[in-house]
Amino acid sequence: MTGLLDQIIQASLLGGLYAIFALGLAISVGVLKFINVAHGDLIVAMSFLMLTLTESLGLPAPIAFALLIPIGAGMGWLLQYGLFQRAASQNELQIILITFGLSVILQNGLLGIYGADTRKVTAGGIELASLHLFGNINIGVLPLIIFATACVLIAGLEQLLYRTGLGVKIRAIADAPEAARLVGLKVAGLMAIAMALVGITEAVSGGLMSIWTNFDPSSGSSRLLIAFEVVVLAGLGSFWGVLVGGIIIALAQTFGGMVDSAYQVLAGHIVFLILFLARPQGLFPKT
């Protein structure tokens, strides 16, 4: 019984990481209404940047992580102004194709720069530190920090996008861009701010992933798949739903792995499919 409880707790913490993977996609799909196929690769690119900052430049992991956040915001802002904005003025399909192309470029670029080896960022004692809860149950400090970060990010995004004027304006331009222009909203600038937010979530996601798990240049597609499943399970526009979705996928993977390690990933996909068929609008849709 304690073993089962332990598995549930550990899986829930992993769900926090999955939720962070999905947050950027939840903004772009659920709020901005466009699909960013390069989302997983941008997360992996941030992981590699974290690797460069810590290993090549010798920065401590917390400082490298702190640097990653403004870099992520700048990257999102630049991608929107330099690339996506031009596509958005053409048609919606074009922007998907452009993000697909960006994904290919990022994967091959990372492969050329860093090689195909699996990598991981070393963050020192925090990786092994744990807290004793009760009985035989211990939880890792790093997974706990990641879960707490997911909660803080979600609360912040909920507050920003649903309780502030900036958030209302961002949702308005995504909801009806033509109407937004008619009422004087500065669509290009607001989209760039929104994509900067996406960039921040990708930086946080990539930075934390680089410490917790291994990654290589081709890891982006599996992260993207998890992120998609989590966002669809959550329902469009729901950030707390993203956390629930992440925990559900992580729990399914954990219990699938308990049956047979070969079923670990498959179990997540199967549970996603079952829930999707039962509730295609997601668990907590906001619109």
Add this chain to the structure above:
Amino acid sequence: MSALLELRDLNVFYGAFHSVHGINITCQEGEIVSLIGANGAGKSSTLRAIIGQVPRITGEMRFDGEDMSKCSTPDRIASGIALVPEGRRLFPNLTVEENLMIGAYTGRPGPIGLKDVYAIFPVLLERRKQFARQLSGGQQQMVAIGRALMMNPRLVLFDEISLGLSPKIIGDIYEVLPRIRDRGLSMILVEQDISRSLAMADHFVCMLEGRISLAGRPADVTRAQIAASYFGD
């Protein structure tokens, strides 16, 4: 006294298509101008040119004495022009209150706030937490008007506000317009319902194929003159 809005020799182009041909329109402070004409006459293009939402114009647009011909839409709205667009153009997945607040975010500071809009349209207070897409057509039109009022404009452009609404709702909407004028706001009405529009207007401008075919005070012209300028007979 200088006019609040002056269009001088205004031309509107959509690519190679010349939509509006050298029109001159003036709207004084507190005045209601009715812009009438058949479909395709250039009425909506004129309103879109005033708000800065057409690809290319030539000529001059002065607002409160200032040349705004080259200004962006946000600048025009911030200086006191608001549009109630044809088809309402609300944000369907934003609540009623969020739709109204968009007007406050893009407009200029002023006395009109949510309380005033809810006083004009009490039904919106009851439905303030509902998504705009869940409202009836008439209620959506109230939100569109309320959003424009939240911009604290000096001039409101109404584009086909009765389109697709029942006669009862149209009557309700038109009852509100005098209350808006009482606040000192100027209005330009583009409307299919000519008699209702002319009944409210201080001046009218009739357009035909992108040109002004007749203009003046409604009381000074006959129905036959209006019909002739409207249909081009």
